[in-house]
Amino acid sequence: MKLKQVIASMLLGVSAIVGANNLSDGRTGKIEFESINTPDMWQYARRNLTNTRAQTITGDLLMPRNATAGNRVPALVIMHGSAGVEPWAYDLWAARMNPAGVAVLVVDSYKPRGVESTGTNQNNANVTIASQTADALNALRVLATHPQIDPARIFVIGMSRGGNPAFYSAWPMFQAPVNTNGAKFAGHIPLYPGMCNIRYRANDDNDKATAPIMFALPDRDREDYQDVAVCERYANELAALGNQVTVKEYKGTYHAWDGGARRFRYAEGHTAKACDMELQMTNVMGSGLGRNARNLKTNEPFKGFEDWNTAINGCMVVNPRSRIGGDHSQTDALIADVLKFMGVR
Numbered sequence: 080m081k082l083k084q085v086i087a088s089m090l091l092g093v094s095a096i097v098g099a100n101n102l103s104d105g106r107t108g109k110i111e112f113e114s115i116n117t118p119d120m121w122q123y124a125r126r127n128l129t130n131t132r133a134q135t136i137t138g139d140l141l142m143p144r145n146a147t148a149g150n151r152v153p154a155l156v157i158m159h160g161s162a163g164v165e166p167w168a169y170d171l172w173a174a175r176m177n178p179a180g181v182a183v184l185v186v187d188s189y190k191p192r193g194v195e196s197t198g199t200n201q202n203n204a205n206v207t208i209a210s211q212t213a214d215a216l217n218a219l220r221v222l223a224t225h226p227q228i229d230p231a232r233i234f235v236i237g238m239s240r241g242g243n244p245a246f247y248s249a250w251p252m253f254q255a256p257v258n259t260n261g262a263k264f265a266g267h268i269p270l271y272p273g274m275c276n277i278r279y280r281a282n283d284d285n286d287k288a289t290a291p292i293m294f295a296l297p298d299r300d301r302e303d304y305q306d307v308a309v310c311e312r313y314a315n316e317l318a319a320l321g322n323q324v325t326v327k328e329y330k331g332t333y334h335a336w337d338g339g340a341r342r343f344r345y346a347e348g349h350t351a352k353a354c355d356m357e358l359q360m361t362n363v364m365g366s367g368l369g370r371n372a373r374n375l376k377t378n379e380p381f382k383g384f385e386d387w388n389t390a391i392n393g394c395m396v397v398n399p400r401s402r403i404g405g406d407h408s409q410t411d412a413l414i415a416d417v418l419k420f421m422g423v424r
Contacts, residue, residue, distance in 0.1 A: 102225040105148075107140045110184075114217040115257075116192070116210050120279045123209035125364045126256050134192065136214050139185045141169070143177040146227040153232035153265075153421055154182040154225075156218050158211065160239030160273075160335070161197045161349075163189040167338050172236075175414050179423055182228055188214045197240060197349075208243045208274075215244035215264075216257040223262040234266045234421050239304065239335065242272020249288040250281040252362055263289050266420055270295045270413075271302065271334050275310035277391065278357035279369075287322055293420050294326040295413060301333045303401040304350045329413065333404030337413060348401030354394035358387070 100112050116132045117123040123131075146152045155176055157168050164187050173183040189195065192206045215235055223230035237245025247253040249267040267290060294314045299307035307328060314326040329336065358372035358381065372381035374390055381387045418424040 100221055102140075102221055105226050107142050110138050110140050110221070111135050112138070112217055112221040114210070114214045117207065117213065117256075118209070119207055120209045120253075120360065121369075123207075123213065123256055124252055124360050124362050125366075126362070127364065134210070136191050136217065137187050138218060139169075139187075140222075140225075141173045141177055141183045141185070142227060143180045143182060145180050146182060148226045151227055151229040152180050152182050153234065153423060154184060154222055154228045155417075155421070156215060156222065156233065156235040156264075157183060157185045158215055158235065158237035158241030158244045159186070159188070160237075160241050163187065163194070163196055165338070171337055171339070171410065171414075176418075179418055181418075181421065181423060182222075182225075184218055184222055186214055186218050208240075208247070208279075211241070211244040212247045212253055213257050215248045216254060216259055219248075219262050219264055220257070220259040223260070230262055232265050232421070233262065234268065235264050236268040236270055236417065237272065238270045238337070240273045242269035243274040245269045246272060246274050246292065247279070249290060249292055250286050251289065252281040252286050252360060254289070255362065266290050267292045268295060268417060268420065269293075270337070271297050271304070272310065273305060273351065275305050275313055276351040276354040276356070276394075278313060280357055280359045282359060282361070287320075288317070288324070291323040291325070291420070292317070293416070294324070295416065296326065296328045297332045297334055297336060298330050299328060301331070301402065301404070302352075303398055304334045304348065304352060306352050306355070309355055327416065329406075329409045332406045332409045333402045335403045336406040337410050338403065339405045339407075348398050349395060350398045350401060351391075351395050352398070353396060354391065356381070356387075356390055356394070 114134050114136045116134045118130050168185045176183050188211045194206045219233055222233055235245045245267050246269045296307050296310050311326050314324050318324040355375040358369035360369050368383055
């Protein structure tokens with residue numbers, strides 16, 4: 080098979096390596112599946128194969144004890160944040176979801192691409208937001224083939240930078256480049272997400288989210304990575320456009336409050352809190368930056384990619400006082416809210 084054909088098959092979600100893309104044998108534990116590397120959201124949305132490459136991704140699938148072929152269970156795909164897969168993906172999320180009867184797939188978008196962290200460089204070209212969005216959708220595609228998982232009840236949650244794929248995978252424009260064989264996420268949970276201040280909006284006139292979205296946000300006075308007020312404004316705008324969107328601010332919490340008892344300041348945190356910019360994407364090749372591109376901080380339009388990139392480089396800064404903080408009581412509240420959102424409790 081020629082390279083171009085291989086790339087096209089990966090983009091369409093049709094694997095050349097069947098064993099890495101089909102869980103019909105009921106396997107659990109460490110799995111592999113095929114995804115893609117794509118340079119940016121524009122080339123991804125426009126299905127530009129020129130710079131798209133196949134990429135094998137790994138994940139850990141942890142099943143609840145009550146899962147059987149006769150009792151298919153819901154599942155939660157976990158998309159990690161800037162530090163990569165961290166212990167509480169297992170110690171908290173799997174430990175609390177599995178006893179509630181929920182399967183958990185912890186996706187690792189970083190190590191297969193040779194990346195340890197993007198905490199000091201959120202613009203790391205080796206693992207783009209678009210590639211992580213493809214990872215989430217390809218994880219859905221593969222998970223839906225598992226005989227003990229209900230394909231109609233697969234949800235996705237994303238922490239911090241992982242909030243991007245958890246959010247963007249809700250929109251038809253960003254779903255289209257990956258053929259999930261008809262599978263759709265049943266719900267999307269951006270958790271202290273990293274996608275509010277720089278917004279690649281789908282076509283608001285035609286695109287509607289295909290499932291409910293639950294924004295779980297930190298306390299606006301304690302969040303150093305994103306502007307919670309901007310997140311809430313964005314969520315409310317999407318709801319007003321007819322999307323099923325809920326938003327909750329968990330008072331007293333810092334960024335990454337589900338991380339156990341840890342609490343510290345991260346001296347090199349690369350944040351977008353000072354940004355407030357957006358555009359409406361198009362899926363048309365050669366259509367430039369997009370529609371209605373603007374900087375809400377200055378009320379000025381972006382005239383092209385140079386303006387957009389200059390604005391990002393100007394407003395994304397290293398905050399030496401970026402706080403991280405665990406909160407057990409609000410973590411309990413979050414877990415309960417996620418299970419309710421999934422219809423488990």
